[in-house]
Amino acid sequence: MDFALIDLDEEHRALQLEIREYLTELFTPDVFAQEHEFGDGFNKKVYEGLGARGWLYPELPATQGGADFTPLQQRIMDLELDRQDARIMMMRGTSSLPMSAVRKYMPSDMAEPILKACAQGQAVMCLGYSEPDGGSDIANAKVRAVQDGDMWTINGSKMWTTGAHVSTYTFLVTRTDPDAPKHKGITMFLVPLDTPGVTIQGIRTFSGERTNIVYYEDVQIHDRYRIGGVNDGWSVLHGPLDAEHSIGVDMSDGLTDLSIGAGFCKVLAGSIVEVAEWANKTTGPDGRSMAEDTRVRERLGAALVEYEAGINTPGPMGRVRASDALVKQSAILQDLLGPAGLLPMDEEGSIGNGDTEYAHRFAQGTGTYGGTVEVFRTIIAQHVLGLPKASYPGSKVFLAGKKKS
Ligand SMILES: Cc1cc2nc3c(=O)[nH]c(=O)nc-3n(C[C@H](O)[C@H](O)[C@H](O)COP(=O)(O)OP(=O)(O)OC[C@H]3O[C@@H](n4cnc5c(N)ncnc54)[C@H](O)[C@@H]3O)c2cc1C
Structure with a gap:
C-alpha cells in the first residue's frame, strides 16, 4: 500500500479546479436545505447536472454515459464531492451496486438504456x-x-x-x-x-x-x-x-478509501472540528479557555485517534471500526458541549453548524444498515481469522466472497 501524497500535474490540477467550480455552482444552499428537510440522499438537479457531464459515474466509458475517468481522476472527483459534504449523493452509491448485476445478467438491449439513464442521472x-x-x-x-x-x-x-x-x-x-x-x-x-x-x-x-x-x-x-x-x-x-461489504476489493493503487466506514468518519471529523472551534472560542467558569482544559484536549485527541483508525482500517473491519468510533466519540463530544450540543442546526443557541448534534443521531443507524456490526464481526472472524463458516441463520448472507488468507 502506497500512502504517499500524489503531486498532481497541471492537467489533473485543471480538472480538479473545473470539478470544484462546477460542484460549487451545483451544490447551492437550497440543495442542502432540501436534504435537511427530506433526507432523500438525492437531488434531481444535482444528479442530472452531474449526469449530463458524465460525472455521476465518471469511471464508466463515455459510450455508457460516463467520462472515461482514470482511477486518479475518479479519486479527484470523490474528494471534491467530499469537500461539498455531499450526503446528497447517497443514492448514487446505492444505485451502483445493482448496476453491475444488471450489466452482467440482463440482455444488453434491456440493460444498456437502463444503465445509461442511471449514468445520466435520469434513473436511480x-x-x-x-x-x-x-x-x-x-x-x-x-x-x-x-x-x-x-x-x-x-x-x-x-x-x-x-x-x-x-x-x-x-x-x-x-x-x-x-x-x-x-x-x-x-x-x-x-x-x-x-x-x-x-x-x-x-x-x-x-x-x-x-x-x-x-x-x-x-x-x-x-x-x-x-x-x-x-x-x-x-x-x-x-x-x-x-x-x-468490501470483500475482495482491490485497493492496491491507494486511490480508494481504505475503509468502507470512511463516510461515517467524515461525519465524526465534522464534529471534531466543531468542538475544537468551540473550545477555542469558549471560556470555562474559571475564566480559562476551554482549549486549555486538559479534559477537553484529551477527549478531542482521543476522538482524532479514533477517526484515524476508522478511516485507515480496511475491509469489513473498517465498517465496524468506523461505526464504533462514531457511536462512542459523537456521544463524548456532545457531552463536552453540554446542553447546547443537543441543539440542531439553525436552532438558536446551537453550536457551529449543528454537526455534533447530527453526528450523534446519525451514528446510531451506522451499526445497522448494510448489515449490522454484530454480523460484520462474524464475517471478520471467518474472512480474516479463517474460522469455519458460521452455521446460524443469516450467516451465509455475508459470506459470498472468496475466503481471505
Ligand atoms: C436507515 C436504514 C437504511 C436501510 N436501507 C436499506 C435498503 O436500502 N435496502 C435494504 O434492503 N435494507 C436496508 N436496511 C436494512 C438493514 O440492512 C437491516 O436493518 C439490517 O440488515 C438488519 O436487519 P434487521 O433490522 O431486520 O435485524 P435482524 O436481522 O432481525 O437482526 C436483529 C438483531 O439480531 C442480530 N443478528 C441477526 N443475525 C445475526 C447473526 N448471524 N450474527 C450475529 N447477530 C445477528 C443483529 O445484529 C440485530 O442486532 C436499512 C436499515 C436502516 C436502519
Missing part, C-alpha cells in the same frame, strides 16, 4: 432486500414471485427500501420456489417502481434520513425484468453484496 436504483421479518438473513426472503407465461406476479412487502420514493427501479429479492432450500429458491428482478400495485410508505429515521416500506400487491412484471436465472438469485446477489 434502490435495494429491495430486507423484509419486515428480518434483514440480516436475506436468503430468508418471503416476497413471493409466481410465473405465468412471460409474466410474474409479485406479492409481499420490503422494509427499509431506502430511496424507493426517488428511484426508478428496485433490485428485488423474491422467493420463487418455497420448497427448495432457501438459497436455491430465490430470483432477482429489477422492478420499475411505477408499476401498478407498488405502494411506497415513508419512514423517517432518527438521523433524518428517509427510508421506506414498500408493498407489492399483485404486481405484474414481464420476464424481461428478471436478473439472472430462475431460482439462481443467490449467485446474482454475490457481486453487489461483496461490493457493499
